Amino acid sequence: MDPRYRKILQNNRSNLVRELDPSKLYDGLLSRGIFTQDMIDEIQSERTRRDQARRLVIDLETRGSLAFPAFLECLRETGQDNVLQFLQEGGSPHPPVPAPVRPNLLPVQIYTPKDIDKPDKHDGTPQKEVPVYPAKLDPLPSPFPEKDKLSPRPTGRPRRDSIQNYKMDARPCGLCLIINNVDFEPQSELKSRKGSDIDCDRLERRFMSLNFIVTVKRNLKQRQIKQELSALSKKDHSKYDCCVVVILSHGTEASHNRFPGAVHGVDGPSVPVQIITNYLNGQNCPTLQGKPKLFFIQACGGGEKDTGFEVSPDEVQPCAGGADDQTDAIPMSSSSDSLSMSDEPDARATLPTPSDILVSYSTFPGYVSWRDTLSGSWYVETLDRILEENAATSDLVTMLMMVNHEVSQNSAKGLYKQMPGSFSFLRKLLYFQAPPLGQSQTPPQ
Template sequence: MDPRHRKILQSNRSNLVQELDPSKLYDGLLSRGIFTQDIIDEIQIAGTRRRQARELVINLEMRGSRAFPAFLECLRETGQEQVVQLLQNGDSPGPPVPLPVRPTPLPVPIKKTKDGDKPDKCDFTPQPGQTVQLDPLPSPYTEKDISPRPRPRRDSIQNYKMEASPCGLCLIINNVDFEPGCELSNRKGSDIDCDRLERRFKSLNFDVIVKRNLKRKHIQQELSGLSKKDHSNYDCCVVIILSHGTEASHSRFPGAVHGVDGPSVPVQNITNYLNGQHCPSLQGKPKLFFIQACGGGERDTGFEVSPDEFTPSAGGVDDQTDALPVSSSSDSLSFSDEVDARATLPTSSDILVSYSTFPGYVSWRDTQTGSWYVETLDRILEENASTRDLVSMLTMVNSDVSQISAKGLYKQMPGSFNFLRKLFYFQTLPQ
């Protein structure tokens, strides 16, 4: 799409969400080849008219040069002339129409009804009729807990600066089809995760790069290339890896992810590419890693609790010395003539690694709807990114995923290693 047209859509998104009737546009956009039926289906399952309108506009921004003119034609054909006039005002749409103040929706249970759930590194085939059921456990978050509250956008002691546009690069590595000799099954359903996260991080104003079916050496090459880019004009960097995983020896971050050829890359090596030592243009900026992969081969059967006794765990990772990385400032000081002549930060500072599962355990993925972790993460970001900091949202993800059961038996517990120095808020575009 022409950047000017994309800017018009983005600057008018609040008004479009309020005024647009997306249901009248689907046939026209489909017949003109702007959207496929799969895209329309994805938009329609967003729910309310307003949510469908927002998803339609976000998807429209990703289409080609014909998308904007075709969109205007469809609006005229369906009698939405007021919206046409709004868009034809160009880059100066006038004062936005105020949206009604509404509380952030409470997290809701994820209904798992498909029979294709399987762990990311186990040859598990569910029997016909098996379903994924939710334990009848209430969410620990009340409406008061998650109500929106104002927050500063500039860099401060409390918050990272997130004002660049785009705010950063987001690399997604999606390993689906594994080579026969590596004895790892294909990851059916991972493309759903990938598409979902690509849309989400584009809506959070990231430039998204998607790579599919990478061997170990190619994973390393992509990360190396990312570390060598100039991030001076960005405020953040995100890496998302969807693959099979395993346990690995480590001194900082546990686990490893497999290339489609079989060999794995340790998570701590993945984070090292972007740390303050190896990627100078990201020094002091948040570096976020999301790992959808098994942490090992063990299956968690959980333990029984009564609903009124359930409280979310304050931890999420085992208490080991390698959970607290020790970094030396000697490398930084070597550039100085005097010990106190240069301000330094720990090498592993400003890094957060979010894991789909507890180290050592399998991570579950529905072959029809995608993984539990990614589906929940996407929903929590959609509902809360404009008002909540990242760590708070990941705690909500942990809580919701922990209440899902595979075959009424197996559980999953996400967690994160957090070495951020400040609160992190995503840069959300107008809704």
């Protein structure tokens, strides 16, 4: 885009976000080839009109020399003349508000008790008496003397029962979708994810034992991932208390508004985690409003490898990991080494996040995630065991902290580390339906 046009958009971005109706522009920008359908889908996935307008303007700045004239034509065709006028004139859609006029204040002379009844040194006029108040007033008698003695404010941590728990007693508890991408198409330049089927089987059995109805989809392309999530969002979740999405795939860094990262379809293109969570938010899936929506992502957050830092010997535990450890990032070289590299990072931004959503990542954003080709990924193997041993007594956030700690003790090839983490916007404690350790539970039908 011509720098002059980009400057106009940047200078008027706040006005555009306030005034623009982006829903009227999609067809025109699509038919003129300014935006693709995928770009329109991502803009429409934004929660509010202002967010959609902001994303549209930012994306427009990257769309070449014809984008700005086409944008003006679309504004004219859709009757958004006020926006068109201030863009063409380089002005503002509203007249500026004049600054308030401050009154000219004059200093006031202050009199102390010793100045009372003394003539003014300027005009000789005696001054009025000024009441003198004591430095400290006696307290008035209390109308409720029995309440004067207050009990001391409690100190220390709040009681656990002061935090509410999510309702999690529906049977079945909810739906669970697992997307397991193993075999990637040649044009994607991504390796097959050996060991992912082990992860998939583990989590399928685990969430069935937690009373979820589990559906597994294997080897989905980018558009198919979106279709499955869209279908899940259109289901009636009224009789359920929770929804779970598990994605096992290659991953990468990506620009985002709320959640970092993206996962790849087997054809190569990726779906941002931001878009994945939007399908189930309160606006797009009304029957899940106020209910926990859980996302578990086994994929790389980028290509950087973490070699860790030195700690005292008492913090070091025997490490796991073997010679067949691989990563879930994009390969960048044809080296014979079994370690894969990732793609380039992208810019990030932040906006408010919908409530009742938790995204658990197998690794810190920007870093690779390790997977053993014979026993599955570190993250899923640990998550499955922690759920088995603790789901009957511990809440989800506590269990994920246990997962973080145990995975952090592992080392790939005796060198590389991994740090899982989560973005939690849950408002209450979440306890799964789980039998005591050692007792079986009949999976939902």
